[in-house]
Amino acid sequence: MDLNTVLEVRDARLGVPPSVSWGSAPWRTGDAWLGGGTYLFSEPQPHLRRLVDLSRMGWEPLTRQPDGSLEIAATCTIAQLSRFARTLRAPAAPLFEQCCRAFLASFKIWNMATVGGNLCNGLPAGPMISLTAALDGTALLQAQDGTLRRTKVADFITGAGRKDLAEGELLRSVTLPARTLAARTAFRQASLYGLGRSGALVTGALDPLDGSLAVTVTAATVRPFRLWFPTAPDARELRDTIEWTVGDGDWFDDIHGLSAWRRHMTLRLSEEIRQELGREAGR
Template sequence: MDLNTVAEVISPAEVGQWRPGDAWLGGGTALFGEPRPHLSRLLDLTASGWPALTLRDDTLEIAATCTIAELAASDYPIALKCCQAFLASFKIWNVATVGGNLCAALPAGPMISLGSALDGVCLVLGPDGSREVPVADFVTGDGTTVLEDGELLRSITIPMSALTADFALRQGSLHPYGRSGVLLIGRRKAEGMVLAVTAATKRPYVLRFPTMPNAEVVQIALSERIPHDAYVNDIHGLPAWRRHLTRLYAEEIRQELAA
């Protein structure tokens, strides 16, 4: 979709250049997906030259401008699984960015799922400096994040211990090629388990169990930690259906990781 109110594109862009009427431009797949008549200028981040993936001894830094195709080509099975959860063609994979998926904050965003499940931390840059926010706290609701005016998402850092841990993933949609209505990721951590609930809920919920729980403990945790009104209600699935699949998939993941 054309953004016919945009009169200027700044490339490359920097944090201090932001002003009202601006929008940060990454891949643009979400930005150009609907009318945005309030915008008058785009600040291009793709020309910033940030390395897509930076591997250190104990972490992997994923630039906000890293494309889905670049992440999928890495050697991490859980990253590939999350990339495959996109309702998108290979054309979108080569344009859409990890940061854009997080900042769009759609419940079905699989990069939100990946970062939440793996204890990812967002680096946020703004006019007043930088700050770090866990991915699980970065998205605050359906389409909303912690970003304030003038702030941008620079990168997501994931511990290698989480990225290479044993994991189990379950995804549910109303039809085979539909947008995720439920997406759960569980991973082993020491003697216990971490369970991230996304897509079914308006924001991520991460449940942590210090030891491997039994079925009852997991179901109680889901009931106590996720409010009844947190489940999404839209054309991609009713709350009751999403809640049911969340409970079903959580038990399947528990059994797989326990084995």
Template sequence: MDLNTVLEVCDAREFQDWRTGDAWLGGGTYLFSEPQPHLRRFVDLSRTGWTPLRWLQGGALEIAATCTVADLFRFTDRPLFRECCNAFLASFKIWNMATVGGNLCNSLPAGPMISLTAALDGECMLRAQDGVLRWVPAAEFVTGAGENVLRAGELLRSVTLPAAALARRTAFRQASLYGLGRSGVLVIGTRDRSGAFAVTITASTTRPIVLRFRLRPSETELGTAIDQAVPEDVWFDDIHGLPQWRRHMTLRLAEEIRRELA
């Protein structure tokens, strides 16, 4: 879509002053998908040269905000990474442009990169205009439907997944009202060698919900924990699913995961 209110595109490497009407431009798959009448300038991140994915000392994985879905899918054959990439249900053209950082910053409940990074204890590195860095857990980055912790002019630089989280067993479940529809429910379970069990709920809720257990819970314990952790107004309500259906499917898929990770 043509954005006729955007008057300028500047290179992020030479960018200095953030002003009203600015927006960071990564892949642009959301920005160019609908009118953006409030925008006047794009700050282009495509020439920053950030390495899309790299292993850090100790086995952690750093994912640059500009890493594309296609880059992530090709990087590893780990099932959870590929399942979350496939949850985009998008064409190869979108995969080659859409970025991990863009998916998080768009902060839609159905964003599968939100699901992936929250489930694997990701740590978001945020950079302010003056260069000051701060770190926020990926599970706390999104605060509501289309809302997050970013301040004016602040940039999501990368997400780091710790080695311990990458070593866990994982299980993935996703549901939609129709075959190729947006995720209405997405649940990820993890379990480590000590038996510690975690469930991450996204898509059915307005923000990620992560539940942790020292040992695998019983079916009743898991269901009770979910109901206690998700306030009634946090179950998402839109054309892709009613809150009652989302809660029902979340409980059902979480129980399937509990059994799978026995």
């Protein structure tokens, strides 16, 4: 779609303040960061006047850190993440491809959409939210003056389409810790129709060191809920924890699924994950 209110597309490397090493154009009202552009160009954006293009920043898409953690650049595309996951030697590797395939995406979107864009849209069905929240990811955010701060992905998304970003602030990357990359994972997804948008997406991550279990609820809720259990729970404990944690107003409701159906499927899929990973944990 043409964005006929946009008057300028600016390279983010231009106009860099001396104190900022990563690049930034001075921010003003009507600006938006441009990553892959698959959302920006999908519908009218009458409030926008300028796009600040991140595509030439040269950030390494995926980097294994010395401590074993994995840093995913905001500009990493879904296609790049999928290709990397096929070579990743870690127990959690299957979850990457499962979440990539949960994308409702054409060939063009698959190769252009970015991990950062999916997170910053904050849509309940965003599968990169599901992936990074499930693996206890930490988002690195950078302000216009170069100031850095970090926040958990599960806290970064605050509601449907809402995120913890200040004006002009940029999501630079997401880091997944080595410990969760070593976790045994499980994945369940439900949609109203084949290859449709996720109505409920639940993941599980079993810690190999202490046997703790994290169950992460997304798509069915307005924001991700990562529920941590010191040991694999029984069926009643899991159900009660979900019911106590996810309030009535937290269940999402739209054309892709009523809130009652999303709640029902979340409870069902969570129990399947508990049984799958609980057997490995000896529960």
